[in-house]
Amino acid sequence: MNKIYCPSLTEYQRRQTIEVTIGDLPMGGENPIRVQSMTTVDTMDTMGSVEQVIRMVEAGCEYVRITAPSVAEAENLRHIKAELRNRGYNVPLIADIHFTPNAAELAAKIVEKVRINPGNYADKKKFNIIEYTDETYQAELDRIRERFVPLVKICKEHGTAMRIGTNHGSLSDRILSRYGDTPLGMVESALEFLRICEDLNYHNIVLSMKASNTQVMVQAYRLLVQKLEEEGLKPYPLHLGVTEAGEAEDGRIKSAVGIGTLLEDGLGDTVRVSLTEAPEFEAPVARTLIDRYTNRAGHEPIKPICNIPINPFQYERRHTHEVLNLGGTNVPRVVADLSQLDALQYADLKCVGHLYSMLLDKFNMSDLGADYIYTGNNPISFMLPNGLKEIVDHEAWQTAENREERYPLLTAKQYLSEAEKSAEVNFVQLNLHDLTPEMIDALKTDKTAVAVLQTSNAHAMAELRKGFFRLMNNGCEVPVIIRRDYTEMLSETTQLYASTDVGGLLIDGLGDGILLGTSSMAPKTKTEWLERIDNLNKLSFGILQAARTRMSKTEYISCPSCGRTLFDLQETTAMIRKRTDHLKGVKIGIMGCIVNGPGEMADADYGYVGVGKGKIALYRGQTVMKKSVPEEKAVDELINLIREDGKWIEPVILETENV
Known part of the structure; x- marks a missing residue:
């Protein structure tokens, strides 16, 4: 081919x-x-x-x-x-x-x-x-x-x-x-x-x-x-x-x-x-x-790829062995970087989707609850909620209490040395140049290893992809977490750059997790740090969803409006989102006219389509279920349709009082 x-x-x-x-x-x-x-x-x-x-x-x-x-x-x-x-x-x-x-x-x-x-x-x-x-x-x-x-x-x-x-x-x-x-x-x-x-x-x-x-x-x-x-x-x-x-x-x-x-x-x-x-x-x-590509030419050279081990025209996830809940058939995991913070409290974990109720003395996990937190040299001093696991730098892991409750992150040099390792999971931070024959041979036989692949090359996605291809061409099935660190920049710019760098790999089936690092950032206060981490955590889940590799929230396939639109799309989308955004994994198409109707929302589960002034057609997939519903009743009728299919759940209000 x-x-x-x-x-x-x-x-x-x-x-x-x-x-x-x-x-x-x-x-x-x-x-x-x-x-x-x-x-x-x-x-x-x-x-x-x-x-x-x-x-x-x-x-x-x-x-x-x-x-x-x-x-x-x-x-x-x-x-x-x-x-x-x-x-x-x-x-x-x-x-x-x-x-x-x-x-x-x-x-x-x-x-x-x-x-x-x-x-x-x-x-x-x-x-x-x-x-x-x-x-x-x-x-x-x-x-x-x-x-x-x-x-x-x-x-x-x-x-x-x-x-x-x-x-x-x-x-x-x-x-x-x-x-x-x-x-x-x-x-x-x-x-x-x-x-x-x-x-x-x-x-x-x-x-x-x-x-x-x-x-x-x-x-x-x-x-x-x-x-x-x-x-x-x-x-x-x-x-x-x-x-x-x-x-x-x-x-x-x-x-x-x-x-x-x-x-x-x-x-x-x-x-x-x-x-x-x-x-x-x-x-x-x-x-x-x-x-972003104005000055991209002239980046640090990357040697050409001799063998492309994927089909770029068809999605197939890279085959990996399972380590704990990483790789294999597991959805890609989210690792939140808290390594720049110390003296964390229960309430601080809200920024990674784990909400502590002081009233009930327990944690609730949101749909955007991180799977792992990376704390660097600052291990958490309290018991983490169920479902959340901690990664620490190797030096901190060696001296930490309750080492069985956290996992080490090793450099390439540490991993290939006689350094003490976890019997369960060892995270290994690597770049393309670390993927030597010696390293690949070690990773191939180690069923506790998880690679954390990163790059400083301006042509980041290409170098990370080359790393994945090198592993695949050498038969190495180690799970890989994609790590990207961005210098302090406008939030939307980080959003767009990370979505490109990580999403482009996920689309090709490459990656078992995502870690958006904070080592290059410099907020001044703890509140600013927590807000930044919260944004990166949400961004990580958003990228996974956009790449269709992990559905963690309702997806809205809504057209951008044009002169054919028969209702206020922004207002209607906001109204539908308010009523349905707790329906994890459900896809709802919101189309302003019949031109952008059943066809354009090709893979939506349900559709809300303008068919005339004040009139809405409701779809299940590409099949029209109700042809001319008054606009003021249409959202209720949409919910009734979802309810009929057994996909409706009542929204849950979480207890979130913080210490």
């Missing part, structure tokens, strides 16, 4: 693409990675759209997309564009098209770029399973060509660019029937339309493979690049995005896990972060992700 999908797995190199002309701001080629977003105002509201576009541009958007669900909206793009030009804003506009070829053909004469979704543009999406022969399949392709060719010719004539944007949740019945709900199906859906463009010598094209599931999204983009190369097609620029990422911290983490993973390997020419928030809040997040 050809596993090559990027310029290099070890040296940061931007993938070289053709340049695409989009107004006066080209994409791809030698141009920087561009930032874009999408309006949420009704497209027929000319002045409202103009004002929002201006806010987006001033927030950093270089391209702005506007929905055009019908000819009327497509025509009004003319007025929006004219008013923007009158005010001195020349930002290229992109018309977002789903079902209506006639709207696309009109918009292509007005704006600089059109986006079509091959899953429902001149194709069929009725959730039917159809058996196609080669002849009937080709007949459908011929029908699509007939509908699609006029748009291509208009784009050529007017110098309009096009994004062929596949969405995981809106693959057509025809694609699903032949390829299934797979990254390959996503890629083939786009390639069918791309081949028509190539036949007509039209190349002003950008491609995207968006999904809410970060594993599927990353695999699809990688496979797309590989297929373009395999078929001898041009290296078209890529539009990166995780669709329906959600809101607030969860939306940012999920976006970084998907987008950042691809940027690390040099893929991507424009980024759109899809948050259930005002669109002007999306651009700064995208910019933070992109700017």
Whole structure:
């Protein structure tokens, strides 16, 4: 199998693409990675759209997309564009098209770029399973060509660019029937339309493979690049995005896990972060992700990888032996770093999800309760709650009381020496250079060892990945905790960087735990330290959830809103979250309209979809259960649906009085 999908797995190199002309701001080629977003105002509201576009541009958007669900909206793009030009804003506009070829053909004469979704543009999406022969399949392709060719010719004539944007949740019945709900199906859906463009010598094209599931999204983009190369097609620029990422911290983490993973390997020419928030809040997040690579070239060298031991197009968790509750079939564990604090009290463990009730003299563990705490040279002086285990530096472990209740962290040198070790678990802190043949041989035969893999290389994910590959290529199945330490920086920046570095590994099945270290941080007070540790603990669980490797809370697959939206998405998402955020592992899709309805929330358990003003459709999976529920009753009806399936539990109020 050809596993090559990027310029290099070890040296940061931007993938070289053709340049695409989009107004006066080209994409791809030698141009920087561009930032874009999408309006949420009704497209027929000319002045409202103009004002929002201006806010987006001033927030950093270089391209702005506007929905055009019908000819009327497509025509009004003319007025929006004219008013923007009158005010001195020349930002290229992109018309977002789903079902209506006639709207696309009109918009292509007005704006600089059109986006079509091959899953429902001149194709069929009725959730039917159809058996196609080669002849009937080709007949459908011929029908699509007939509908699609006029748009291509208009784009050529007017110098309009096009994004062929596949969405995981809106693959057509025809694609699903032949390829299934797979990254390959996503890629083939786009390639069918791309081949028509190539036949007509039209190349002003950008491609995207968006999904809410970060594993599927990353695999699809990688496979797309590989297929373009395999078929001898041009290296078209890529539009990166995780669709329906959600809101607030969860939306940012999920976006970084998907987008950042691809940027690390040099893929991507424009980024759109899809948050259930005002669109002007999306651009700064995208910019933070992109700017990390401005000076990435020239990082500390990493030797090339000769053998890739994973399938980059399909998730499979690395096989490891079990040590205590690490590795094997256990979910990845969270290790919280408390090593910079001493004289800890019961109440301080609240920052790692273990809440002490002075009234009851007992601990309650939240859904985000850390599995281990690392205390460095400051062992805890009291008995830890059940389920929480302690890691200490080897020197402190040697002299600590009750050594059987804690586990040592050894350096590579200590581990290979005759230093005293635990009979149960020994954590070994390593970097790539420590993974010598001697070390690997020792780890292979030691059923008490757990590696803690870290790096100081600016190209962190690549070096950590190389470490995993070295272990795998040498048959070493030791469990590995991924450790990353960040210098003091804005909380959101840490959030995005950690989600990229660790999430990118987890997506490939690499990693049995996560430790976000605090050794490089310098808060001034204990309160600031506890707040920082609390944030890192929540971030660790958020990364695991975004990478689909450990579900510890309710997941909300909510669209970022656009001019088609039929209710206030931010308000509704907050209301649904307030009522349901205790339902661990349940996935709820919240979609503003039927376009982003049952298809886009492809792997949600339940769906809340706008179908008309004040009317909501409720779904179980992709099956509509209630078609027209009044908006004021819809959340209660959603809860009733969850209750009918036996998935509803009453929220528990924990006793949290602190000493």
